[in-house]
Amino acid sequence: VTVKRFPRTTLAVTVAGAASFALVLSGCSADTGTGQSTDENVKLTVATFNEFGYDDLFAEYEEANPNVTITHKKAATTNEARDNLTTRLAAGSGLSDVEAIEVDWLPELLQYSDQFIDLNSDDVDGRWLDWKTEAATDADGRLIAYGTDIGPEAVCYRSDLFAAAGLPTDRAEVAALLGTSWESYYAAGEKFAAAGTNVPWFDSAGATWQGVVNQIPNAYEEDDGTVIATENPEVKEAYTSVLAASSTLSARLGQWSDDWTASFQNNGFATQLCPGWMLGVISGNASGVAGWDIADTFPGGGGNWGGSYLTVPEQSKNQVEAQKLASWLTAPEQQLKAFASKGTFPSQLEALESDELLGATNEFFNNAPTGEILANRAAAVDVTPFKGEFYFAINDAMQQALTRVEDGTMTPDESWAQWVTDVESLG
């Protein structure tokens, strides 16, 4: 569910038009209805994006609740869903009864948590991994979103290229070779490079940064929202070490770029940091390429990248029914069905322990037990990075800073200085 920034779609919005549209709309206001649970006929709309694997589940729910009719609005990308959500939130009307959101833009919405109803209830207490729930809880303890899937990260690798470099190819041996720290991961890369295969170790500094920064609890902002990004020694250190590794190990292919996509067919790189949903991206881009496998380890401890939630906006006229539906959809049984249908990795404790999940394998990745590996990876996540109002913008600027160094337009110091200017101009 978390293929971020993936396909290019109709982003060709004319700015003036969209701006004036949003501005005109913001003049209108919506009456907020507080729905009551009755047996009356209820029409619920649910907005999702990409693939949540819910199509069959809606039919099942309608059968069990004959008074409920569900309309499904599906956006092609998370970008589209985000634009739609933001615009209608600003307008004060037009949102669906259940709106799916992505963890990347969750912090932006948490600032306006009063626009979403509090979903806390005894039924769902302890349903999810702690950090999944924490990320969707606002300062007043209101839970604004029910977790659907998560993106626990492992390391994907090309066993054929490993073999050519004289490295082990077996999953467990590779996990041992990569180790559990960034140093050992880079060291393995140096070993791989020394074998003279002429294939870079990882795709880009930016992708590696994503793994590193998600392990820093307060990379850019204090818990109270104070921006500390430019003074934080941890960030500077991570910046230096990622770029040091990149100078010898990186393919310098920005993630999601056309070159990056094409590189899967051209031995572009040997390893990649791999959240669960990335498996589908790799098997799609690398279709016909044999040798991909997945190792049950992640440098620097566990890491999570992406994942989604369901919210009920305050605008909804059927809040009670909408909450019931969201709760049902995110229950372990339903999420397991979604996993079986579209591979979205569940965030529910009970689902994570189920045999159905743990027994799942992936043919493209050399029949790796992906269910078990990703469950282990999910359990290893021990840091919930704080993501505040400016997280998205600051991290985006950092990605560009890393790219500037990789493409040679700036030295690491110059690019850092530019990043500091960028961050300061955000305020």
Added chain:
Amino acid sequence: MTTAAAVEVNARSIRHIALSHKLSRWDVRFSPYLYISPFFLVFAVMGLFPLLYTAWVSVHDWNLIGGQGDFVGLENFVTVLTQGYFWNALRNTFSIFLLSSIPQIIVALGIAAVLDFNLRGKTFWRMGVLLPYVVAPVAVALIFNDLFGDKYGLINSAIMGIGLEPIRWHVDVIPSHLAIATMVNFRWTGYNALIFLAAMQAVPRDYYEAAIIDGANRWRTFRSITLPLLRPIVIFVILTSTIGGLQIFDEARMFDQAGQGGASRQWQTLTLYIYELGWGQRNFGRASAVAWLLFLIIILIAVINFLITRRIAGTADRKLRVRAKGIS
């Protein structure tokens, strides 16, 4: 009594006549305005209101979701003008505009001149040059991105094939502008060519015949008859492509995945900058400030255009009169 009544009736009918006179005078005087008013009413709602509202937003702290904040006066303008990215975007906008508009108009003139010959299958060729215009800009960008890939793009593969250094389309400033201008040109050249062609066909054929009898070749007739007579149309095309060129968004937006105009903002145009401020940073106040600055720049250029146009149109008329005299 009777006279008094007659006077009364008379006065009434006079008043009546006066009123209907007045009405018909109003009818003549105001009806035309009434008939054209729908356009202006729609414009007031769709154009003027957003324009003024954007000005209102630009003097406030304004979050995309949070809405109106404190009044800050001209602070948004000052911040934006003191940030390097505004000037950088301005440079990119003009660079891409010039790189696209100038070759576009020259090539369009050439294509129109060729189409103006008595070709076989006229309609086929004419529809052919219009075809790129029908394709959505996003689709154009997708196709061209395969050409302009840094590593696996078609052009760079060819260049590396003959042993040269690949061009860094997404890294260096000028190559990125050239690539984007190519997409813009691909889309608009044929469209402009057809406008030129329509104007060329309106040129009286006697002029050419007379010139050819006098011994002028094709190039000479093109330079001395076609071009001067095309001047008003050329001015029109320059005006529309200026307005369009200063608002280039789609092609630059689609040039890479992040859509912000490159890691060093190598190809970030003003409209992209507005989008980044408004939707990326959700700072509607600053985005509106840039939108207004862009509006002022376009007005400034339109005024300059108008002044130049008036001069050129004036000289064209005079020259034509002189030439017409010479021909007769």
